Amino acid sequence: MPFLLALVLFVGALCVLDLVLTIGVIRRLREHSDLIARAAVGGAEVMRPAGARADAFEATTTDGELVSRSTLVGSTLVGVFSPGCGACAERLPGFVSRAGEFPGGRDRVLAVVVTDESPTEEFAALRPVARVVLETRNGPVSAALGVHGFPAFAVLDDAGLVLGSGTELDQLKLPVGA
Known part of the structure; x- marks a missing residue:
């Protein structure tokens, strides 16, 4: 019986750890999605900005x-x-x-x-x-x-x-x- 109790506690602890890690991953994915969305709306420059001069080509x-x-x-x-x-x-x-x-x-x-x-x-x-x-x-x-x-x-x-x-x-x- 003590072995079974220890096994149940171990499995429960693993489930809680898995849940915490999953929540952390979801949070990071949301942060990355926000960064990508801001860049797509023009938050990031993809070439020389207004006022800059293009090099000779x-x-x-x-x-x-x-x-x-x-x-x-x-x-x-x-x-x-x-x-x-x-x-x-x-x-x-x-x-x-x-x-x-x-x-x-x-x-x-x-x-x-x-x-x-x-x-x-x-x-x-x-x-x-x-x-x-x-x-x-x-x-x-x-x-x-x-x-x-x-x-x-x-x-x-x-x-x-x-x-x-x-x-x-x-x-x-x-x-x-x-």
């Missing part, structure tokens, strides 16, 4: 056109995407729509697809509304803009000054009209 578009910071004319809308990024796929249609309305048209919109593989068809919608650059992680354009998260959006002036940036197009002050 030079890249070739999928059409063979050379683009660089010095070839920017007026305000340029920039979108940086990556295949397999759920938020990129979600925000791509909005970017395509805004790019189609951007003053100056396709020549004033730059889309960067960061991938180590061939781009998927999901990014084909960018070609009619933007000059598209394919590059690997830390390629010339994304490195010049300090991109470290996806999607990343910005408006640059012709000197490479970031007029606005973020993970949502609504965070930018986009010019309207053509």
Whole structure:
């Protein structure tokens, strides 16, 4: 009988310990969820902030056109995407729509697809509304803009000054009209 009592107490103590540890894990998961939610709403910068200047860059578009910071004319809308990024796929249609309305048209919109593989068809919608650059992680354009998260959006002036940036197009002050 004393053995049975000791076994019951031991099992009870293990259950209480398991419960305490589970409550601790749940608390940590909630903290992490809050941090992720704040970052997704714009609490974290994914590229150079407004007022910073993009470094010099030079890249070739999928059409063979050379683009660089010095070839920017007026305000340029920039979108940086990556295949397999759920938020990129979600925000791509909005970017395509805004790019189609951007003053100056396709020549004033730059889309960067960061991938180590061939781009998927999901990014084909960018070609009619933007000059598209394919590059690997830390390629010339994304490195010049300090991109470290996806999607990343910005408006640059012709000197490479970031007029606005973020993970949502609504965070930018986009010019309207053509």
